[in-house]
Amino acid sequence: MAKGTKIDELNPRTTKYEFLGPPGAFVISIVVPIVLYALYFGCSEASGGHPPSLSLASLRENVGSAVGSVEWWRSLWDWDASFAYLGWYAFCVASWAVLPGKWVEGTTLRTGGKLKYKVNALPTFFLAISIALALIIRGGPQAFTFIYEKWVGLVSAALLMSLVQATACYIASFRPGALLALGGNSGNVVYDWFIGRELNPGIGCFDISTFNELRPSMILWELIDISMVCEQAVRRGGFVNVTASMWLVLAFHTLYVFDCMYNESALFTTMDVTTDGFGFMLSVGDLVWIPFTFSLQARYLAFCHVELGALGVLGVITVNALGYWIFRSANGEKNEFRNGRNPKNLKYMDTKRGTKLLITGWWGMCQHPNYLGDLIMSVAWCLPTGFSTPITYFYPVYFTVLLVHRQMRDDEACAQKYGDDWKKYKKLVPYKIVPGIY
Numbered sequence: 217m218a219k220g221t222k223i224d225e226l227n228p229r230t231t232k233y234e235f236l237g238p239p240g241a242f243v244i245s246i247v248v249p250i251v252l253y254a255l256y257f258g259c260s261e262a263s264g265g266h267p268p269s270l271s272l273a274s275l276r277e278n279v280g281s282a283v284g285s286v287e288w289w290r291s292l293w294d295w296d297a298s299f300a301y302l303g304w305y306a307f308c309v310a311s312w313a314v315l316p317g318k319w320v321e322g323t324t325l326r327t328g329g330k331l332k333y334k335v336n337a338l339p340t341f342f343l344a345i346s347i348a349l350a351l352i353i354r355g356g357p358q359a360f361t362f363i364y365e366k367w368v369g370l371v372s373a374a375l376l377m378s379l380v381q382a383t384a385c386y387i388a389s390f391r392p393g394a395l396l397a398l399g400g401n402s403g404n405v406v407y408d409w410f411i412g413r414e415l416n417p418g419i420g421c422f423d424i425s426t427f428n429e430l431r432p433s434m435i436l437w438e439l440i441d442i443s444m445v446c447e448q449a450v451r452r453g454g455f456v457n458v459t460a461s462m463w464l465v466l467a468f469h470t471l472y473v474f475d476c477m478y479n480e481s482a483l484f485t486t487m488d489v490t491t492d493g494f495g496f497m498l499s500v501g502d503l504v505w506i507p508f509t510f511s512l513q514a515r516y517l518a519f520c521h522v523e524l525g526a527l528g529v530l531g532v533i534t535v536n537a538l539g540y541w542i543f544r545s546a547n548g549e550k551n552e553f554r555n556g557r558n559p560k561n562l563k564y565m566d567t568k569r570g571t572k573l574l575i576t577g578w579w580g581m582c583q584h585p586n587y588l589g590d591l592i593m594s595v596a597w598c599l600p601t602g603f604s605t606p607i608t609y610f611y612p613v614y615f616t617v618l619l620v621h622r623q624m625r626d627d628e629a630c631a632q633k634y635g636d637d638w639k640k641y642k643k644l645v646p647y648k649i650v651p652g653i654y
């Protein structure tokens with residue numbers, strides 16, 4: 217911290233709301249848990265994967281009768297699932313503490329300091345998968361169908377964990393010396409609790425935000441997928457009878473999670489870490505939204521056994537390969553460039569800020585080519601579920617909304633960072649995500 221700068225000078229009041237301010241934060245905080253349960257009850261074996269019709273009579277019969285009964289509410293909580301989730305979270309923390317990993321510096325904070333992060337998500341991923349596979353090899357697929365069976369209870373446990381963490385971090389942010397997020401210090405309790413008041417909450421060198429964003433979230437997503445494969449294997453008499461559609465969804469998700477673990481350091485420069493506080497948006501996003509909505513296609517295929525055929529398999533693999541190629545090469549170009557390397561001799565523009573902006577290659581085609589690749593992959597993940605229900609296409613719909621909103625937030629951030637140079641860049645690269653379209 218610059219000499220004489222008081223922490224309060226570094227924590228100015230938030231003057232600008234996002235997400236439609238306190239009302240928006242309140243509504244999202246209520247709607248997200250409702251959507252989480254709705255995606256289960258609307259896409260379950262009982263419903264055959266089909267959402268109930270939205271007619272008033274149907275909603276009154278299907279939803280009203282359930283929500284009105286005490287038994288239904290009791291069914292949302294399961295002590296076995298809660299202890300299992302607590303054990304899972306403890307496993308992630310213990311792995312972070314015990315498994316080897318290099319310490320990497322994050323970006324420079326307003327205090328002038330830098331946080332250090334332990335990079336060992338990949339070993340944690342391998343350890344978790346190894347334990348799951350050992351259980352399956354020892355006990356067969358039925359040894360790992362627990363997650364399928366206890367789904368609702370696990371969602372409730374993860375939801376409670378996200379509420380506890382968001383509230384604990386909010387309360388802790390009032391301690392002296394806490395560095396607050398520039399957008400999370402509005403003074404409105406609901407808004408600051410949702411968006412995150414403290415920038416990088418942690419306990420000692422344990423950073424809660426980056427830990428949650430990769431380990432209990434993305435790796436649990438992978439374990440859920442494996443449990444869905446096991447459930448289908450039990451129903452179909454063994455892994456040899458598991459459908460190609462299920463194997464493809466598992467493979468695509470595994471590639472994405474592995475990529476994220478392998479490129480763990482890329483997380484430390486994202487807006488979620490450098491700008492956003494850790495509040496309910498990120499706690500529920502990390503702990504509940506990622507594992508339990510990103511695995512929707514696998515859960516559907518556990519009870520709806522979609523046969524793709526050779527052409528279908530080829531087509532789906534092609535779409536995912538295209539998406540991953542764009543996603544990986546675009547992120548790779550920027551990450552290399554930001555680390556001082558330019559092996560493709562890409563053209564760039566200098567800026568008053570000092571950091572250069574690529575104007576050829578993927579980042580000369582649009583402002584977020586990585587988003588385009590991610591979106592194409594999100595569609596590829598749904599195609600194996602076929603077209604008999606729209607609900608398994610929830611992810612690309614949600615994801616489009618998230619990434620367009622994220623592009624708008626990043627556009628504002630870059631306008632702040634680069635001033636007129638950002639306007640100049642946008643004249644050179646006018647399209648945001650889809651070249652020629654948006």
Ligand SMILES: NC(=O)C1=CN([C@@H]2O[C@H](COP(=O)(O)OP(=O)(O)OC[C@H]3O[C@@H](n4cnc5c(N)ncnc54)[C@H](OP(=O)(O)O)[C@@H]3O)[C@@H](O)[C@H]2O)C=CC1
Nearest residue numbers: 486487547550571572573574575579584586587590622626
């Ligand atoms: N699966 C999911 O739910 C989600 C996935 N993602 C994925 O995470 C990845 C990262 O996305 P995100 O965190 O939004 O950040 P981005 O990777 O899009 O990076 C945006 C930052 O990159 C820098 N930048 C912008 N333009 C250029 C340029 N022309 N040349 C060099 N640097 C540039 C700027 O930062 P600066 O100049 O300060 O370095 C800008 O703030 C993406 O692949 C996205 O798809 C993201 C959110 C959710």
Ligand SMILES: CC(C)=CCC[C@@H](C)[C@H]1CC=C2C3=C(CC[C@@]21C)[C@@]1(C)CC[C@H](O)C(C)(C)[C@@H]1CC3
Nearest residue numbers: 248429476482483486488497498500501502505506
């Ligand atoms: C509906 C709701 C509660 C939304 C919250 C948003 C979160 C789900 C997303 C905000 C930013 C995210 C990132 C990833 C996953 C989704 C969330 C948490 C991410 C971990 C996915 C993998 C990427 O490689 C990434 C590490 C760059 C990325 C970081 C941002």
